[in-house]
Every structure is written in structure tokens, then in C-alpha cells.
Amino acid sequence: MEIQWENLPEECWELVFDRLGHNRHLEAPSLVCKRFLSISNLLRSSLTVSDPTVLLHGSTLGLLRRFHQLKRIDLVEFHGDSDRLLREVALSGLNLEVLNLSKQKRLPVQGMKELGAKVKTLRVLICSRLCFLQDSDLVAIADSFPSLEELDISNPEQDFGSFSELDYADDYAVSGSFPGSISDSGIANLSSKLQRLCRINVSGNHFISDRSLFSLSSNCAFLEEIMARDCSLISEIGIALAIHHNPQLISLSVNGSKISSAAATSSSSLTMESSFICARALGTLDFSLMIISDDLLNSIIQADLPLRRFGLSRCRGFTFAGISSLLCKYSSLNYLDIEGTAFLTDQSMSELSHHLHDVNIINLNSISNLTNSTFFLLVQTCPHLEEIRMENTSLGKEDGPSDLKKNSKLQTLKLSWNKCLTDETLKGISMVCPSVRSLDISHCWSTTGEGIGYIGMNCCEIKMLELSGCSSISNLGTSFGFSKLEVLHAAGSRFDDEGLRMMGHSSRWLLHLDLEGCLGVTAKGLKEVVTNCKGLKEVSLKKCCNVGSDVIAWMVFSRPSLRNLIPPCDIVSTEKQKDFFLRHGCWVHDC
Structure with a gap:
């Protein structure tokens, strides 16, 4: 008996929609009928709330109640009354697990208190890059969400320019803190209340010291991951304390301090070298901008850690013998970051490659x-490699070897700022890396549309392409490749109307298009893209001086999928016009 599609139970439709993957793919079926809209609402687990969202829907509470399964809310793009918004989230009845408050001016303390009183399921709080963050905010976080497992308070953007160095010295000497900043006292208070804390990111907080790492490692019995980059008062003693007091620590990411190794070891018998013997679970160890000796690498070798991810980005002090011995010991590494290791050559990488059989991601920037030679060697000898980062190297020099076998695992190539990268090298890359989905060759000035054309012909899965600053590229070099392309960043390139015409016919799944500063773009080329790319969501035309004002309204009304549009700087929309565009679903930004 034939079953009509409209008679299928909702559980079946949920399975069908769930196979679509990302939330952005749910929009099209949700427009078919009210039933599909209801089903797609049930499947949405995350929501980004921005100023246009609130303006368009009026009641945020009504919007939230449409999505019964929401687990994550992001307010990164929201600049309104965040206290009021959190109160509405508290009233929605959602079992929220993740809240992102990054880039807010201040922490919405009152809203957090009301949310914490009603929502007991929050596990992850992200408060990165807040304009103002201080110790009292940490108290509010701990009191509002005592069951937090993950907390990100990294890189606050306080401006201390109005304080003199003398003020700084006096304040810090007396109180151990700095006005309007996070101090050791704040971290100690926080760590004493968040008993379930597993992961914390305190990177970029310049006024916390070793005492903060001691508080965290002493008070948080379940702490597994610490990120403390750009914390200039944290020394090697603090790092050693964190490892010594947390034998269950799984991940540690730190970078260089202004305190030398000699100064650190003179005041304590505990050193980084001796601390590794206490580690039991360290699977990720990520150093950057530090002086790392071969003796330290040898202590990591002797500790026999379950190491899977290791980083020495822009570190110095160690030798080829030291890194070679470590890689020989930990030949099952999945991730390796040795960015800026100046002594490495093609020959030395050939020797190290024998220990990189299991690596998935490697950073050689x-x-x-x-x-x-190094690039193609890695492609051939690392069968599990999924991502290569070789930015700002000599990639493009020397001829690539011929008759190479294909690597079907490689999906991401970050190759920007390689001034020697040629079309011929891109051709070789396209032949041996056919499964690449994301390619970044921004600011590679020797590359032209011919080289990009090879990528389009041979890399049929590519979805993201970064061409910003490629001053010799005016098109994608082919009218039949890039059929799955979703994101194109071509700011500062020579893209023109002909390039847009070709792309409009080949890349019909395009979602995001950045053409900032492309002077060859006019209304003619834009109409080709807007007409043919029926899912287009975001377009940036900033500094596109040859785009007329009349094309903005045409784009909004001709492409219903369009959600964000940045017009050329000389086109100023009135508030009434912007509101009118928003009612049609598109937020036209101020320049």
C-alpha cells in the first residue's frame, strides 16, 4: 500500500531532517509548510541572538519558546539589553547547557542571577573578550552557576591607557590587583565555589600570577584542562604547581612569561622538569613563546605521558636532537605544532616524518x-593527515615530485602568505589532495585564476575558499568547478563582473560572499550571483566603490535567503529603509 508523504509520522520526518546536518540546511524545508516548520523548530539545538533578531521578532521570549530543544544560546552579536534578554531566557523553561556572552560591554549580572535561579542545567559559560571584567563579576558567576563545568574568561578588553605606570605600580603593590581587572583574589574566590569545574580559560588576564594556578589546582578536584596564554605574571613555578597538584590534568596550554627560568628555579625546588613525573593523564601539552630546553623535552620523554597533542609554537632553546627524540618517543601524536622553528629544513623534516605516521594536524607556519618538498613528503608519508598549516613559508619553491599517490584524508590546507606559491604548485596540490574542503591561499600574490581553476577541476568537495589579498586573481578560473562551494572570501582581490558571472553559474550553493575592496565589481556581476545562488545568506560589498545604491534594494527583494548585507561605504540607508529591509529578512549594516 502506497503511503503519502504527508501521512508519515513526525518521528520519520525528524530523522530525515536530522540527516541534513547543520541548522542552516533546515531553513528551506521549514518554508514548505507549517508542519515542517514545527518539526525543524524541534530539531534546533543552538541559537544566535543578534540585534536584528530582537528587532524582527519583537518578543524574544516568544521566539525562544518556538525551540523546545535549545541547548546553546550565543549573544556574541547582541548589543542591546542583555540583562533583560537573560531574564527572558530564564522564563522560557529551556534546559540550557551552553551560554556565550562574549564581546559584551559588561557582564549582565542581574540577568545571570535570575537565569541561575531558574536554570540548573548550565554547564558551559563563555565570557571571552568582555569590555569590562573584574573580581566581583567572578563572584557573580560562581554564585549564579555553581555547577559550571567549563568557564572561559579569556582576553578581557579593558583599556588601561588612562592609568599611568606609577598608578599601576602603586595599586598592584598594595592590593595585588589592578582597578577593573581580574586578580588572584578573584580566581581564588571563584575556584573555591566551582567544585565541579573541569575546564577553564584565563588567557589574556595580565594581573593574575602563579597564585591563581595554585588556587585552581588546589580547589578544583576535577580540573582537567587549563588554558593560560598571555598571562605575563605566570612563571614556570606556576606551571609546575598546576602539573604537580593535578595528576588528573589532561590538557595544559601556556605561553612565555617575563620571568626567566633561572629566576623561577632559584626560589623553589619545584621545577617544570621535576613536575612531569607527577602527571598521569596529560594528553595535550601546548607551549608557545617560551624557552624550552632539551632537558625539559627529555623530562617529558621520561614521564611517559599519554601524549596525543604537543605544541612548541615559536619556542626556542631546544635543538633538532631534542625534538627528534621526543617525536620518536611519542610517535602516536595526533597533533603537532612547531610553528616558527627556524632551524628546520626540508631535510630535517624528512627525518622527522618517520615519527609522524599518526598525525592528523600539523602546524609548520x-x-x-x-x-x-616538505609539503608533498607529508602528503605521502602521513596517511592520517587531515590538516596542513604552512603559512608564510617557501612553499612554491622547487618543483613538486611527479607520480605521487593521492591522499584522500586531507581536508584543510592553510597556505596563506606564501609569496612563492605558483599556479604549477597549486596544480600539483590539486592532483594529490582531491578531498580538500577548505583552502586558504590568501595573500599569495603569485597565484592566478589558472591555479585556482586546477583546484576547481580536481577538488570536487571544496566548500570554503580564502582568496583575500590575492591581487592577481579575478575569477575562479573555471565555469564548471566549485559546484559545492559555500564560502568565498575574496576581499582585496581583483574579482570582477566576469568572475562573478562564472561563479554564479558554477557555485550555485554559495552562502557567504566577501568582496570587500573589489573595485571591478558592479551591479552587473552581482545580479549574476544573486540570481543564480538561491541560498545566498551573507554578502560584504564594503569599499566596492563601483556598486550603485539602487542594487542594494534589488538584492534584498530578489534573494529572500539574504540575511546580512554590508553595502559600500558611500551608501547610507536611513533607519526607515533599514527597518524595511529587515522586515524582508535582511539586516543591512551601517558602514
């Missing part, structure tokens, strides 16, 4: 001696 800013190593000027590495050429095509």
Missing part, C-alpha cells in the same frame, strides 16, 4: 626554509 613561519618556517622559511620549508618548500614544496
Whole structure:
């Protein structure tokens, strides 16, 4: 008996919609009928609330109640009354697990208190890059959400320019803190209340010291991950304390301090070298901008850690013998970051490659001696490799070897700022890396549309393409490749109307298009893209001086999927016009 599609139970439709993957793919079926809209609402687990969202829907509470399964809310793009918004979230009845308050001016303390009183399921709080963050905010966080497992309070953007160095010295000497900043006292208070804390990111808080790491490692019995980058008062003693007091620590990411190793070890018998013997679970160890000796690497070798991820980004002090011995010991590493290791050459990478059989991601950025030889060697000898980062190297020098076998695992290539990267090298890359989905060759000035054309012809899965600053590229070099392309960043390139016409016919799944500063773009080329790319959501035309004002309204009304549009700087929409565009679903930004 034939079953009509409209008679299928909702559980079946949920399974169908769930196979679509990302939330953005639910929009099209939700427009078919009210039933599909209801089903797609049930499947949405995350929501980004922005100023246009609130303006368009009026009642945020009514919007939230449409999505019964929401687990995550992001307010990164919201600049309104966040206290009021959190109160509405508290009244929605959602079992929220993740809240992102990043880039807010201040922490919405009152809203957090009301949310914490009603929502007991919050596990993750992200408060990165707040304009103002201080110790009292940490108290409010701990009191509102005592069951937090993950907390990000990294990189607050306080401006201390109005304080003199003398003020700083006096205030810090007396209180151990700085006005309007997070101090050791605040971290101690926080850590004493968040008993379930597993992961914390305190990077970029310049006025916390070793005492903060001691408080965290002493008070938080379940702490597994610490990120403390750009904390200039944290020394090697603090790092050693964190490892010594947390034998269950799984991940530690730190970078260089202004306190030398000699100064640190003179005041304590506990050193980084001796602390590793206490570690039991360290799977991720990520150093950057530090002086790392071969002796320290040897202590990591002797500790016999379950290491899977290791980083020495822009570190110095160690030798080829030291890193070679470590990689020999930990040959099952999945992730390796040795960015800026100046002594490495193609020959030395050939020797290290014998220990990289299991690596998934490797970062070789800013190593000027590495050429095509290293890239193609890794492609051939690392069968599990999924991502290569070789930015600002000598990639493009020397001819690539011929008759290479394909690597079907590689999906991400970050190759920007390689001034020697040529079309011929791109051709070789396209032949051996056919499964690449994301390619970044921004600011590679020797590359033209011909090289990009090879990528389009041979890399049929590519979805993201970064061409910003490629001053020799005016098109994608082909009218039949890039059929799955979703994101194109071409700011500062030579893209023109002909390039847009070709792309409009080949890349019909395009969602995001950045053409900032492309002077060859006019209304003619834009109409080709807007007409043919029926799912287009975001377009940036900033500094596109040859785009007329009349095309903005045409784009909004011709492409219903359009959600964000940045017009050329000389086109100023009135508030009435912006509201009119918003009622049609598109937020036209101020320049």
C-alpha cells in the first residue's frame, strides 16, 4: 500500500531532517509548510541572538519558546539589553547547557542571577573578550552557576591607557590587583565555589600570577584542562604547581612569561622538569613563546605521558636532537605544532616524518626554509593527515615530485602568505589532495585564476575558499568547478563582473560572499550571483566603490535567503529603509 508523504509520522520526518546536518540546511524545508516548520523548530539545538533578531521578532521570549530543544544560546552579536534578554531566557523553561556572552560591554549580572535561579542545567559559560571584567563579576558567576563545568574568561578588553605606570605600580603593590581587572583574589574566590569545574580559560588576564594556578589546582578536584596564554605574571613555578597538584590534568596550554627560568628555579625546588613525573593523564601539552630546553623535552620523554597533542609554537632553546627524540618517543601524536622553528629544513623534516605516521594536524607556519618538498613528503608519508598549516613559508619553491599517490584524508590546507606559491604548485596540490574542503591561499600574490581553476577541476568537495589579498586573481578560473562551494572570501582581490558571472553559474550553493575592496565589481556581476545562488545568506560589498545604491534594494527583494548585507561605504540607508529591509529578512549594516 502506497503511503503519502504527508501521512508519515513526525518521528520519520525528524530523522530525515536530522540527516541534513547543520541548522542552516533546515531553513528551506521549514518554508514548505507549517508542519515542517514545527518539526525543524524541534530539531534546533543552538541559537544566535543578534540585534536584528530582537528587532524582527519583537518578543524574544516568544521566539525562544518556538525551540523546545535549545541547548546553546550565543549573544556574541547582541548589543542591546542583555540583562533583560537573560531574564527572558530564564522564563522560557529551556534546559540550557551552553551560554556565550562574549564581546559584551559588561557582564549582565542581574540577568545571570535570575537565569541561575531558574536554570540548573548550565554547564558551559563563555565570557571571552568582555569590555569590562573584574573580581566581583567572578563572584557573580560562581554564585549564579555553581555547577559550571567549563568557564572561559579569556582576553578581557579593558583599556588601561588612562592609568599611568606609577598608578599601576602603586595599586598592584598594595592590593595585588589592578582597578577593573581580574586578580588572584578573584580566581581564588571563584575556584573555591566551582567544585565541579573541569575546564577553564584565563588567557589574556595580565594581573593574575602563579597564585591563581595554585588556587585552581588546589580547589578544583576535577580540573582537567587549563588554558593560560598571555598571562605575563605566570612563571614556570606556576606551571609546575598546576602539573604537580593535578595528576588528573589532561590538557595544559601556556605561553612565555617575563620571568626567566633561572629566576623561577632559584626560589623553589619545584621545577617544570621535576613536575612531569607527577602527571598521569596529560594528553595535550601546548607551549608557545617560551624557552624550552632539551632537558625539559627529555623530562617529558621520561614521564611517559599519554601524549596525543604537543605544541612548541615559536619556542626556542631546544635543538633538532631534542625534538627528534621526543617525536620518536611519542610517535602516536595526533597533533603537532612547531610553528616558527627556524632551524628546520626540508631535510630535517624528512627525518622527522618517520615519527609522524599518526598525525592528523600539523602546524609548520613561519618556517622559511620549508618548500614544496616538505609539503608533498607529508602528503605521502602521513596517511592520517587531515590538516596542513604552512603559512608564510617557501612553499612554491622547487618543483613538486611527479607520480605521487593521492591522499584522500586531507581536508584543510592553510597556505596563506606564501609569496612563492605558483599556479604549477597549486596544480600539483590539486592532483594529490582531491578531498580538500577548505583552502586558504590568501595573500599569495603569485597565484592566478589558472591555479585556482586546477583546484576547481580536481577538488570536487571544496566548500570554503580564502582568496583575500590575492591581487592577481579575478575569477575562479573555471565555469564548471566549485559546484559545492559555500564560502568565498575574496576581499582585496581583483574579482570582477566576469568572475562573478562564472561563479554564479558554477557555485550555485554559495552562502557567504566577501568582496570587500573589489573595485571591478558592479551591479552587473552581482545580479549574476544573486540570481543564480538561491541560498545566498551573507554578502560584504564594503569599499566596492563601483556598486550603485539602487542594487542594494534589488538584492534584498530578489534573494529572500539574504540575511546580512554590508553595502559600500558611500551608501547610507536611513533607519526607515533599514527597518524595511529587515522586515524582508535582511539586516543591512551601517558602514
